[in-house]
Amino acid sequence: MRGVAIVATLAALLALAGAEKVCIVGSGIGGSAVSYFLQNHSVKPIDVEIYEKRNRVGGRLDRIQIGDDYFEAGGSIIAEKNMHMQNFVELLGLKKVDTSDDDSSLGIWNGRGFIFQTVRSGDSYVTKMVTSLWNTLLLLWRYGTSLMTMQSHVSGMMENWMKLYDEDIPVFETAESMLKFIGLYEPTQHTLEEDLVAKGLSRLLIDELITVIMRINYGQNVSISGLAGSVSLAGSGDDLWAVEGGNFQVPAGLIKISNASLYLNQEVVSVEYVEGTYKLGLASNERKDCDAVVIATPLDEVSISFTPKLKLPARSMQHTITTFVRGLINPIYFGAKTALDLPVLIGTIEDPALPFSSVSILKSYSAEDNVYKMFSRLTPSTVLLDQIFSKRTFTRIIDWAAYPHYEAPEQFAPILLDGHHLYYVNTFESAASAMEASAVAAKNVARLLLSRTSGGILSQVVRKSDLDEAAEL
Ligand SMILES: Cc1cc2nc3c(=O)[nH]c(=O)nc-3n(C[C@H](O)[C@H](O)[C@H](O)COP(=O)(O)OP(=O)(O)OC[C@H]3O[C@@H](n4cnc5c(N)ncnc54)[C@H](O)[C@@H]3O)c2cc1C
CATH class of the missing domain: 3.90.660 (Polyamine Oxidase; Chain A, domain 2)
Structure with missing residues (x-):
């Protein structure tokens, strides 16, 4: 595609460390869809653990x-x-x-x-x-x-919007680049x-x-x-339609078919990056080791402490x-x-x-x-x-x-939060909030994660700066 730079070469992708265990925070449609797309797009099974603070899956689907x-x-x-x-x-x-x-x-x-x-x-x-x-x-x-x-x-x-479903759509590290790519x-x-x-x-x-x-x-x-x-x-x-028996059955079903381990009543309170892995701190004082962490909940009203600290644009719900x-x-x-x-x-x-x-x-x-x-x-x-x-x-x-709470011009937190393996699904909600928007964002996160590991798909990675350059051509 004209002007879109391919910045991740095959060699560079293969050189990145493989994500063995992916921990997902949140069991709504976003978290469950990440779990599904990870298994669906990976060439080998992935160990996925989903942590959910409530006693049920689905989040805002209830x-x-x-x-x-x-x-x-x-x-x-x-x-x-x-x-x-x-x-x-x-x-x-x-x-x-x-x-x-x-x-x-x-x-x-x-x-x-x-x-x-x-x-x-x-x-x-x-x-x-x-x-x-x-x-x-x-x-x-x-x-x-x-x-x-x-x-x-x-x-x-x-x-x-329908361009988001193109089979050969690249993967994106920022919501801005994703939206620029589809002209939105x-x-x-x-x-x-x-x-x-x-x-x-x-x-x-x-x-x-x-x-x-x-x-x-x-x-x-x-x-x-x-x-x-x-x-x-x-x-x-x-x-317009809904799921007979309740929309929550979609996240519940996706978690099931992706063979993820689901931990209910487990609130994540901290995420710490230490020497190439993440330590997930739970409210129960337990700590879990993860190779990659996906945040699948809006961070605006959630008190998770990140080490190193994250600087995200202010947003309220x-x-x-x-x-x-x-x-x-x-x-x-x-x-x-x-x-x-x-x-x-x-x-x-x-x-x-x-x-x-x-x-x-x-x-x-x-x-x-x-x-x-x-x-x-x-x-x-x-x-x-x-x-x-x-x-x-x-x-x-x-x-x-x-x-x-939408306030144009919207600012977006990055999808790749720390340059390593900490990903954020719900930054895309600053574009629009809907079940489908979370699913679209989840698919990109899953593909991005896999594209940055050794065992996954080999896709083009489009960074914000490359699209900015492309727009100027
Ligand atoms: C009243 C209302 C009406 C809506 N109407 C529509 C509609 O008609 N159509 C439509 O498409 N969309 C609608 N939406 C929006 C839609 O429901 C959401 O965009 C979508 O469900 C978001 O899914 P998600 O998985 O990204 O986030 P969520 O569903 O919020 O999932 C996040 C999950 O993370 C969990 N969590 C949070 N913090 C932690 C933590 N620290 N540790 C562990 N777990 C944690 C939460 O408990 C939750 O289960 C509506 C929303 C509301 C509230």
Whole structure:
């Protein structure tokens, strides 16, 4: 490929020490996918140990039981073009469930009333078809051709994203070089709002529908980076799915088929590099020797001490409070006569006075008995919950350190943290946070690790500086 320098020669690769034991910190989709890709790409079996501080695998993929039903509590929706997730599900023999709701009526609430509202569909096929067509017309009427411009902008970005699945893609030591290679670094350097205004999208669409989507998907607004925003918009289209029985089964299955040793309830508190190996310190005071260490959790709220010390760009996590309620929404709070007059999904515009980002029906058992999911930036008080819901038979509040708080221009920690064998998967979350993004980052980490050891694939290593040079050619 023109301008891309091959900096690791065969001889240099073979000269590097082989990684005998790889220790992975974190058993979410990122850590489990590293484990899978290591075994999948290596010419010989690798000894992989996964350390997980909780008593379960999956990290931000978890489910909640309400009555006899289970609901996704964290990462929920997978887009059709999420190729790794798609492959994992097939490989593990899991089933997909379509999550595109039959009744996807939407209302945009500004605290005083609905500034936009589509209609709820009926039960029959014909009424569903008619309401779907009517709702499309309502959207077009309000937002006009800006909707099409938005769609083509997102499709263009996703076309670039698809380059990540090229079989002969090089391996990368930095997220910047990875993003530059696929032509998606620039959108991490300015905000979604700047990108969309430059594309000529209407203010109304940006401030209403797009803001609602950002608040639902990332708990933030259109000031997030153009890339994170586009990934979020791409995950709001049709053809969305989840794993039947819970998305957490993907990491659980990947760990199983990669024959990794899994240590639950084992928090890693220190990582020390001593004479060519790593000493992993556990909260239980045990120490483990590893030849390579992969950090598969965001380091922003984790207290692991590194020796030598690491200097990483500052990043904070956006907390999303997910409140599950079984009962009935209060129509009076929204100025409606009955709960049935309200849309299935209520999103909100960006206004600090609004106490929640969205509230939606997950399942309806009867007119008076539904399961709702509410997203907010702050923990809702009992008083607020009693205002929003007229009846509550079940309430559970989960505080997630959900995804990075995006602040364009984004800065990225390196993937190769120390120049030896300490790797970081979740630096890539500064580009976008999603199950698929962690899987993409995990594959690169596994290939990078193997390319820097004697027994692995022999791939091109692209360093940031080489791509910078290439860009100047
Ligand atoms: C409410 C919510 C909604 C979301 N919706 C979607 C969605 O619809 N679609 C989508 O694609 N994505 C969604 N996401 C994002 C998605 O869930 C994450 O991007 C993805 O699951 C991250 O996986 P990961 O393995 O990289 O990190 P994590 O899942 O966070 O895994 C890290 C693991 O490391 C463990 N760990 C941390 N510190 C230590 C330590 N010191 N020692 C040992 N173990 C440690 C943690 O316990 C955890 O299990 C959502 C996230 C949230 C919270």
